[in-house]
Amino acid sequence: MHRGYQHGKVDDGAPGAIRHARTYELLSAIVFTGSRRRIFGRLVDLAEIIVEDEVLDIGCGPGYLTALAASTGRRSVGVDASEQMVTEARRRRTSANCSFVLGKAEALDLPDASFDVVLSSLAIHHIPEDARIRAFGEMFRVLRPGGRVLVADFQPPKGHLARHLVGAIAGESMRDNPVERIAPMLGDAGFDLGATTRVSWFLHCVRANKPGDAE
Ligand SMILES: C[S@@+](CC[C@H](N)C(=O)[O-])C[C@H]1O[C@@H](n2cnc3c(N)ncnc32)[C@H](O)[C@@H]1O
Known part of the structure; x- marks a missing residue:
């Protein structure tokens, strides 16, 4: 059995897809306790999204970050492997320049070089x-030359007790999440690596660029 998808209910086609979209949205609002706008806003800032940008948010869940990116860029598309998440995102995030599609990160049904920025959080x-x-190869393919990627994922706490608690509550995939492997994998996919930043105690962010000049 693979590691990396043991919390959340499982979709047959994508083992890590989360089905309980409304519960996730509620929990997310509670867990971030008023700091969601600040933390996700920081991701938008780190990706340096500007008004002309077309943005793809991979594993978008109920679309909070997708909508935030849409409020800064030209348009934003969220993709998620869970039909329930896509339905919930469409219901909640209704701005005209924000849309959601069902799809898997590892096999995106999107054209080559069609976005300026790719985001992925948690x-x-x-x-x-x-x-x-x-x-990561798909992120590279769908970005235009000169495009930016920002990948943020859960950084497990260092302390034994805290890790144990994370494992008990959220599962092994979060307790042992090897975030230090994100940067080398982006490099292997062809990206030029940029800064690695800790946004809040639990969010490890890696920024990288697709080589080439933006048009
Ligand atoms: C913890 S949620 C994060 C949602 C949102 N990005 C956020 O930061 O709140 C992870 C999301 O990834 C989606 N997911 C899991 N496996 C996926 C895959 N292979 N391709 C695309 N999305 C996937 C899940 O369905 C879920 O909505």
């Missing part, structure tokens, strides 16, 4: 390890 640990390198 989703990589849901993708089975053997599919992650394909997911």
Whole structure:
């Protein structure tokens, strides 16, 4: 059995997909306790999204970050492997320049070089390890030359007790999440690596660029 998708209910086609979308949205609002706008806003800032940008948010869940990116860029598309998440995102995030599609990070049904920015938050640990390198390859493929990627994922706490608690509550995929492997995998996919930033105590963010000049 793969590691990396043992919390959340499981979809047959994508083992890490989360079905209980409304509960996730509620829990997310509670867990972030008023700091959601600040933390996700920081991701938008780190990706340096500007008004002309077309943005793809991979593993978008109920679409909070997708909508935030849409409020800064030209348009924003969220993709998620869970039909329930896509339905919930469409219901909640209704701005005209924000849309949602069903799809898997490791096999995107989207054209080459069609986005300026790819975002992904708290989703990589849901993708089975053997599919992650394909997911990073897909990020590279759908970005235009000069495009930016920002991958943020859960950084487990260092202390034994805290890790044990994370494992008990959220499962092994979060307790043992190897975030330090994100940067090398982005490099293997062809990206030029940029800064690694800790946004809040639990969010490890890696920024990278697709080589080439933006048009
Ligand atoms: C923990 S949620 C994060 C949602 C949102 N990005 C956020 O930061 O709140 C992880 C999301 O990744 C989705 N997911 C899991 N495996 C996926 C895959 N292979 N491709 C695309 N999405 C996937 C799940 O369905 C879920 O909505």
